[in-house]
Structures are given as structure tokens and as C-alpha cells.
Amino acid sequence: MAVQWGDLAGADLGPLETLRDQWRGYVDRLEEYGNVLAEDVAKHLGEDVFEGDDAVAARARLDRFQTAVTGDVLDRAAAIRDALADQHDALKGELDRHESITTEAGNAGLSIAADGWVSLARPEQTVMGVEETEAQQQLIIDTAAAAAACVEAFALADAQLAAALNAAWEVPSELPMPIGENPEMQDIPTGPEHVADWWAGLDPMERDAYLEAFPDLLGGLDGMPADARNTANEATLEREVDALDAEVDSLERQLADMDARGVPEDSAERLMLQEELAAVQAKHDEAKGLQTNIATLEEEGKDVYLLDYSLEGDGQAVVSIGNPDTADNTAVHVPGTYSELSNFGTQMNRADTMYEDALKAAPDEETAVIAWLGYDAPDSVPQASNPQQAHDATGDLSSFMYGLEASHQGGDSHxxxxxxxxxxxVAGDTVRTYEGVADELITVASPGTSANSVEELNIDEDHVWSTTAEGDAIELPQDLGLLGHDATNDGFGGNEFTSDAVGADGGQIHGGYWRDVDENGDGEPDRPNEARSNIANIITGNTDKVGLVE
Amino acid sequence: MTRRILTTVLTALALTAGGCSTVKEPGEILPEREFDNHEVYPIMEQLVADVVAVLPDFPGFAERRGTRHSCPDEKGNEIEGWVSIELSYSFDIPTSETEQVREQYTDLLREAWTEAGYQITWDEASPDESQYNLSASRGDGITLWWRVWGLTGITIQSGCVPIGNGDEKPAYIPPADGVPLDAEHDPFGNALDPSVYAVAESSDETTDAAAVAPFTDAQAIPGQVPFSSPASYENQL
Structure with missing residues (x-):
């Protein structure tokens, strides 16, 4: 509803003044609060008085809280206070002008109606009952113009105040998470699709808050986007490396202290400490090795994402070269027996080889290749003859694959x-047990897929690919079929692609699919392994270019 | 019967894993090489320069990429002190699709490599004949691989070589003809040591010793060299 002259007569700026004064008080208290955080609280959390992981976390939390209070919240509160003060002054000025115009009009014998109409107050007494004089007419016109300008200015100030207040709150993505409303673990859903939807619904500040509060959980949560998982995992890994560094230092100091005290070399106390140091040092080296391997690939210009890791037991890791959320083609490489975090660099290198080959096979498409050690691989030969560890991994692998689909941006990825x-x-059993895991199943030097034929797999025969190089030691367990049948088995179905035998014996050949061929038998490589071009063409969907065994 | 099967399986899997009773020394797994990583990388760049030299109307490469991978034993454990380098130069997509680079250059390289005494080790089209692989062995463990794929280009493989000087980064060498000097087109440049700078010489003028290590006279240059290098390396390679 438009403001009229009569509205100004009854306007009361008292509530606005009260509000203005309240916001002045809020801002003053926020500034005081910021000073307390910056001076008193920070002093008690200082590096000189508080050490360790908790101290680092507490200082990080304080820093974020300070930023929220003295940055976002204070800025917005001050903007509201200023808007209230400025527009109050403007409105007050127009009310004063309203009063002045009314007084002057009265003195001149004019009357101003509520709708702004100006006329002679007592027309019968002027100009002897006849029409207004020319001077009176001009006065009426001037007064009407002044009244209209006053109303217009008042309405403008009112509108500007409304706009200023709305602007302070209408950009929710820039607002910090309200104080007192911390991210709650129970709000994090389960299931890759639910996770992807939940994450998509959070604003950037909320995402930061969750990543900061629950990096361990979110770093390995299927359905989360790759960049968020990477952020969480890199931060956690850095913290764990620092903690292991400190633990190694502490144990070394204790050993040095034993030297000083003359503790015998063969004392139980010293031997136990040495054993503990060796274990911690090994764990430290594994974690540091993972960081180094990632850094090496990044140095070569690749986008690398740490999608999951664990330092428990033999250690696990999932690393993607290329972004699976935006990739047109994504391949997940699952390594086998003896794989653990300490030798995961080899699996990353194999993934890197496949990534580089895929770039050259399909240069107009984006590809990601993931080394997935998300399971406890067999540590020994007897363990490797048992399908249980593979079957135990199928839930995690299928969840990971579904997560890739859920977090993928744009159209489907191959x-x-x-x-x-x-x-x-592991891969075969996962495709046998779950539907829609992948578009292609590739087995390399497989002892068995857990299935007896391609018909038991939840994937079309045309999209099952396998290879075993001649002389690979895996041929013997393949024949026995204790882990199901290998896909190269006669009658299994699917496609058998060519690969070269690289190595002097069955064991070397088994690990030689990404190595160059020693054509001359002189121990030195002479040509690339055919398996590389074939795998590159399968994972980029160029299947008519794959060399098949005749 | 069950025990016999299990024994057979365990034997096979033991072979698969490379055996569990003995640990092979690196020398038993990897062949002796006549150069380390610092020495082999300049040779690889020289081979690329030599490839460019025999290709007429050369349109220029668009990209230099590379990998530095550890050398694993049969259990996948890294053999300490060894690395394998793979260096790849590619044309851009439109150039990669031309008959000139896909067919004429393939024929010319086959001829040049044969004349150079290299052994042609792979000379084969894909089943649909849309891709081609031509590789040659120099007999010293270095492989040249002309890939006619979606991208056409040359890949040079060092095979596993010892790491010299305790440092995995070889000296910086500017990319071969045509590659812009930026991280987007030369991501591998960042994996080289910028404090040492070398420029390829013509292999025709080098001595035998220089042919093995043509960049041993590399100049040390302080600071960040790669992208403050001369704007053009034309006539320097």
C-alpha cells in the first residue's frame, strides 16, 4: 500500500528507535565477545601452554568460531544496525519536514487533506467569496509539490530500510551455520544415493562444518563427491602422520634415555621398546609413503584424489587418478594377494599406466582410474586359496561402485x-552378487571369478573381458577352480583379450601385465605389453579395437 | 585326493607369488643397466629429437607427459633404488587424425628405425585397423613406441634403471618441437629438476660417449628455470 500524506501525521518512529538501539547493543556485545575470544580464550589455548592433537583441534575450532563471530555475524549485525540508524534519520527528517509544511500551510490559510490534496482552509473568507487569487493558486501548487516530495522521500527511506534488512538475510549460502547448531552425526545418512542427495542439499558453510567435524567418517563415505572425500582424507592423513612422527620421536627419546641409564641391550624392557618403535616407524612409513606417492603423481600434473584409507592392520587405500565425478570413463582396479598399504605404490603406478593409456586412447573424453585396496587382501598362499576374503569384500566394493554412480555429475559414466x-x-564375486555394479568386468590373471559361467554374473557376456598370459603360474589354480572358474576358461563365455607373457617364470609373468616385453630373452625390455592397449580400449569403450584371442 | 589338490594349489599359488622361501636380490630380478635415471632421461629426449628430425613437415607436438614408476618385485613390493621412466609426446587431436602422422610418419619411422639398427618388435594394427602400434628396441633396454591411437605420438620407455645420486629427478630439458612451455602442455616439466638445465644436441655430431649421456655438460641455472626459458627452442634441438 502506497504511503500517503496522512500516514505521516500519525507515524511513530519510537519502535524503530528501540530496534536501532537494540542492534547497537548487539554489535557492541559481539565486539566485546570477539575481544574475549581473541585475547582471553586464545591465550589459554596458546601453543606455549597447550600441546597435542586436542590442542591443534581446539585452536582450529577457536579460529573458525572467531571468524564466524568477528567476521560473518558481526558484519551482518553491523550492517543491520547501520541500516536502522541511517533510515531512521532519513524518516525522522521527512517527519520534521511534514510538520513544517503543515505549519506553514496553516499559517497561509491552506489545508492539506490525508491524500495530499491542498486547498484554501476557508474559501468563503478569501477573495470575497470568489476564486483564489493568482498568488494563492501559486502557494497551493508549491505546498502540494512540497507535500508530495516529502511523502515520496519518506516512502523511499522506508523501502530502503526494508531492502537493507532483507539483503542482510536473503543470501543464506553466505551465512555461517547458526551458533549453537553444530553438525550432528545422526544427520548424516547412509546409503550412497542418500549421502549424495544430502551432501548436494548442504550449503558450502555447512559442508565445511561437517568436513571439519567428521573427516574420518565423511572421507570414506560412499556417495560423497571425490573432492570432499579427498579434503577430509588428506587432512586426517596429515594429522595421523604428525602424530606418528611425534610417537617415533618419543620412543627414540626413551631409547636414548635407556642408553644413558645403561640399560642392557638384551633387556626385556629395551627389546619391547625397540619392537614398539619398529611397529610405529613402519606405520609412519606407510602413511608417509601414501602421501609421497600421491605427491609424485600430482607433480606430473595429474589430479589425484585420496578417496579412502586406513592405517589399521595391513592398511588400505583408495586413490583415483582423474576425477571420477566428472569422468566419462571410470575404471576401478582391484589388486590381489600380498597387496597392502606398504606396497600400494605399485597399484597406484598400474592405475597411472592405465590412466595415461586411456588419455591417449580417448583424448576427447575424461577418464579416471582408481586403485581400490578397500579390502583385506590375502597375506599368504593358503589364504589366497580361500574365497572368503573376496566374498567379504563384495559389499564394500559394490557400495563404492554405487557411490561413484551417485556422486557422478551430469550423464552416466562408462x-x-x-x-x-x-x-x-573380488571383482567377479561382486558382479555375481550385486546388480548394476559396472558396465564392464575385466579379469587379469584370474584364479577364478567365483562364478562357473558368465550366465551367473550380473553383466552381459559381451562386457566380460579376461586375459591370462601364456605361462602364468595362475593357470594351475585356474584349472582346479577352487575360486570358481576363470573367465578364460573354455565354455565360461565372454571375451578373452591378448596379453604378453613378461618374465622368466610363472611368478614373474603373473605380475608382468603392465611391464614391457623382453622379446629377446636378454632380460631387457623390447616392446610394450599388448595388454596395455587392450585394457585402455576396454575402459574407454573402444571395444572394437581390442585384440582378442582367436 | 583333497590334500593332493590343495598341495597342487598351494604350489601353484606359491609360484604365483614368487615363492615364499627365498628372497631374490634386485640383481636377480632386474637386469644390469648401463645408465641410471639421470643418464637415461637425456637419451630418451634425444631419441624424441631424432624422431622429429626424420619426419618431414613436422607439425609440432602439443603435449609432453611422463611417468616415473617404481620397479616392483613379484609380490608387488617396490625394489628400492630403481625407477622406470616413460616419456610421451603427442600431437593435438586434429593433427593426430591426419593421414600424414598416422600413415606416412609410421612408414618413415619404421624405415628410420630399421636403418638405425633397431629391432622392430611390434608392427600391428588393431582389429578394426583404426589404431596402430609400431615399436622398436635399441637393444639396451630402451623402447621406442609410435602410438597411432586417438592421440598419435611417440612414447619412449626406459625400462627399470637404477636411481643415481639418490635423487629421482633428472635435469630439466625443454620439451621437443612444438610443445608450449606451460604446465598444461608440459606437465612432465614439473617432474624434472629445474636447477639443472640442458639442451639437446644433434645426435649426428655427438661422440660415442655423448650418445650415451649427451647432456652431461648440463649447465646449472639458479632459480625456477622451466618456464623462464627462452620463448623458442627452434634450431636448438
Whole structure:
């Protein structure tokens, strides 16, 4: 409703003044609060008085809280206070002008109606009952113009105040998470699709708050986007490396202290400490090795994402070269027996080789290749003859694959799940047990897929690919079929692609699918392994270019 | 019967894993090489320069990429002190699709490599004949691989070589003809040591010793060299 002259007569700026004064008080208290955080609280959390992981976390939390209070919240509160003060002054000025115009009009014998109409107050007494004089007419016109300008200015100030207040709150994505409303773990859903939807619904500040509060959980949560998982995992890994560094230092100091005290070399106390140091040092080296391997690939210009890791037991890790959320083609490589965090660099290098080959096979498409050691691989030969560890991994692998689909941006990605050696049993069993895991199944040197034929797999025969190089030691367990049948088995179905035998014996050949061929038998490589071009063409969907065994 | 099967399986898997009773020394797994990583990388760049030299109307490469991978034993464990380098130069997509680079250059390289005494080790089209692989062995463990794929280009493989000087980064060498000097087109440049700078010489003028290590006279240059290098390396390679 438009403001009229009569509205100004009854306007009361008292509530606005009260509000203005309240916001002045809020801002003053926020500034005081900021000073307390900056001076008193920070002093008690200082590096000189508070050490360790808790101290680092507390200082990080304080820093974020300070930023929220003295930055976002204070800025907005001050903007509201200023808007209230400025527009109050403007409105007050127009009310004063309203009063002045009314007084002057009265003195001149004019009357101003509520709608702004100006006329002679007592027309019968002027100009002897006849029409207004020319001077009176001009006065009426001037007064009407002044009244209209006053109303217009008042309405403008009112509108500007409304706009200023709305502007302070209408950009929710820039607002900090309200104080007192911390991210709650129970709000984090389960299931890759639910996770992807939940994350998509959070604003950037909320995402930051959740990543800061629950990096351990979110770093490995399927359905989360790759960049968020990477952020969480890199931060957690850095913290764990720092903690292991400190632990190694502490144990070394204790050993040095034993030296000083003359504790015998063969004392139980010293031997136990040495054993503990060796274990911690090994864990430290594994974690540091993972960081180094990632840094090496990044140095070569690749986008690398740490999608999951664990330092528990033999250690696990999931690393993507290329972004699976935006990739047109995504391949997941599952390694086999003896795989653990300490030798995960080899699996990353194999993924890197496949990534580089895929770039050259399909240069107008984006590809991501993931090394997935998200399971406890067999540590020994007897363990590798048992399908249980493969079957135990199928839930995690299928969840990971579904997560890739859920977090993928844009259209569908062409996905391949590939297993080498026992890893092919994991991949095969996952495709046998779950539907819609991948578009292509690739087995390399497989002891068995857990299935007896391609018909038991939840994937079309045309999209099952396998290879075993001649002389690979895996041929013997393949024949026995304790882990199901290998996909190269006669009658299994699917496609058998060519690969070269690289190595002097069955064991070397088994690990030689990404190595160059020693054509001359002189121990030195002479040509690339055919398996590389074939795998590159399968994972990029160029299947008519794959060399098949005749 | 069950025990016999299990024994057979365990034997096979033991072979698969490379055996569990003995640990092979690196020398038993990897062949002796006549150069380390610092020495082999300049040779690889020289081979690329030599490839460019025999290709007429050369349109210029668009990209230099590379990998530095550890050398694993049969259990996948890294053999400490060894690395394998793979260096790849590619044309851009439109150039990669031309008959000149896909067919004429393939024929010329086959001829040049044969004349150079290299052994042609792979000379084969894909089943649909849309891709081609031509590779040659120099007999010293270095492989040249002309890939006619979606991208056409040359890949040079060092095979596993010892890491010299305790440092994995070889000296910086500017990319071969045509590659812009920026991180987008030369991501591998960042993996080289910028404090040491070398420029390829013509292999025709080098001595035998220089042919093995043509960049041993590399100049040390302080600071960040790669992208403050001369704007053009034309006539320097």
C-alpha cells in the first residue's frame, strides 16, 4: 500500500528507535565477545601452554568460531544496525519536514487533506467569496509539490530500510551455520544415493562444518563427491602422520634415555621398546609413503584424489587418478594377494599406466582410474586359496561402485571394474552378487571369478573381458577352480583379450601385465605389453579395437 | 585326493607369488643397466629429437607427459633404488587424425628405425585397423613406441634403471618441437629438476660417449628455470 500524506501525521518512529538501539547493543556485545575470544580464550589455548592433537583441534575450532563471530555475524549485525540508524534519520527528517509544511500551510490559510490534496482552509473568507487569487493558486501548487516530495522521500527511506534488512538475510549460502547448531552425526545418512542427495542439499558453510567435524567418517563415505572425500582424507592423513612422527620421536627419546641409564641391550624392557618403535616407524612409513606417492603423481600434473584409507592392520587405500565425478570413463582396479598399504605404490603406478593409456586412447573424453585396496587382501598362499576374503569384500566394493554412480555429475559414466589375480575374484564375486555394479568386468590373471559361467554374473557376456598370459603360474589354480572358474576358461563365455607373457617364470609373468616385453630373452625390455592397449580400449569403450584371442 | 589338490594349489599359488622361501636380490630380478635415471632421461629426449628430425613437415607436438614408476618385485613390493621412466609426446587431436602422422610418419619411422639398427618388435594394427602400434628396441633396454591411437605420438620407455645420486629427478630439458612451455602442455616439466638445465644436441655430431649421456655438460641455472626459458627452442634441438 502506497504511503500517503496522512500516514505521516500519525507515524511513530519510537519502535524503530528501540530496534536501532537494540542492534547497537548487539554489535557492541559481539565486539566485546570477539575481544574475549581473541585475547582471553586464545591465550589459554596458546601453543606455549597447550600441546597435542586436542590442542591443534581446539585452536582450529577457536579460529573458525572467531571468524564466524568477528567476521560473518558481526558484519551482518553491523550492517543491520547501520541500516536502522541511517533510515531512521532519513524518516525522522521527512517527519520534521511534514510538520513544517503543515505549519506553514496553516499559517497561509491552506489545508492539506490525508491524500495530499491542498486547498484554501476557508474559501468563503478569501477573495470575497470568489476564486483564489493568482498568488494563492501559486502557494497551493508549491505546498502540494512540497507535500508530495516529502511523502515520496519518506516512502523511499522506508523501502530502503526494508531492502537493507532483507539483503542482510536473503543470501543464506553466505551465512555461517547458526551458533549453537553444530553438525550432528545422526544427520548424516547412509546409503550412497542418500549421502549424495544430502551432501548436494548442504550449503558450502555447512559442508565445511561437517568436513571439519567428521573427516574420518565423511572421507570414506560412499556417495560423497571425490573432492570432499579427498579434503577430509588428506587432512586426517596429515594429522595421523604428525602424530606418528611425534610417537617415533618419543620412543627414540626413551631409547636414548635407556642408553644413558645403561640399560642392557638384551633387556626385556629395551627389546619391547625397540619392537614398539619398529611397529610405529613402519606405520609412519606407510602413511608417509601414501602421501609421497600421491605427491609424485600430482607433480606430473595429474589430479589425484585420496578417496579412502586406513592405517589399521595391513592398511588400505583408495586413490583415483582423474576425477571420477566428472569422468566419462571410470575404471576401478582391484589388486590381489600380498597387496597392502606398504606396497600400494605399485597399484597406484598400474592405475597411472592405465590412466595415461586411456588419455591417449580417448583424448576427447575424461577418464579416471582408481586403485581400490578397500579390502583385506590375502597375506599368504593358503589364504589366497580361500574365497572368503573376496566374498567379504563384495559389499564394500559394490557400495563404492554405487557411490561413484551417485556422486557422478551430469550423464552416466562408462564404468569398469577390473581385478588382477585374487582381486579378480573380488571383482567377479561382486558382479555375481550385486546388480548394476559396472558396465564392464575385466579379469587379469584370474584364479577364478567365483562364478562357473558368465550366465551367473550380473553383466552381459559381451562386457566380460579376461586375459591370462601364456605361462602364468595362475593357470594351475585356474584349472582346479577352487575360486570358481576363470573367465578364460573354455565354455565360461565372454571375451578373452591378448596379453604378453613378461618374465622368466610363472611368478614373474603373473605380475608382468603392465611391464614391457623382453622379446629377446636378454632380460631387457623390447616392446610394450599388448595388454596395455587392450585394457585402455576396454575402459574407454573402444571395444572394437581390442585384440582378442582367436 | 583333497590334500593332493590343495598341495597342487598351494604350489601353484606359491609360484604365483614368487615363492615364499627365498628372497631374490634386485640383481636377480632386474637386469644390469648401463645408465641410471639421470643418464637415461637425456637419451630418451634425444631419441624424441631424432624422431622429429626424420619426419618431414613436422607439425609440432602439443603435449609432453611422463611417468616415473617404481620397479616392483613379484609380490608387488617396490625394489628400492630403481625407477622406470616413460616419456610421451603427442600431437593435438586434429593433427593426430591426419593421414600424414598416422600413415606416412609410421612408414618413415619404421624405415628410420630399421636403418638405425633397431629391432622392430611390434608392427600391428588393431582389429578394426583404426589404431596402430609400431615399436622398436635399441637393444639396451630402451623402447621406442609410435602410438597411432586417438592421440598419435611417440612414447619412449626406459625400462627399470637404477636411481643415481639418490635423487629421482633428472635435469630439466625443454620439451621437443612444438610443445608450449606451460604446465598444461608440459606437465612432465614439473617432474624434472629445474636447477639443472640442458639442451639437446644433434645426435649426428655427438661422440660415442655423448650418445650415451649427451647432456652431461648440463649447465646449472639458479632459480625456477622451466618456464623462464627462452620463448623458442627452434634450431636448438
Amino acid at each position: 564404468t569398469s571394474v577390473m581385478g588382477h589375480s585374487y582381486g579378480s575374484t
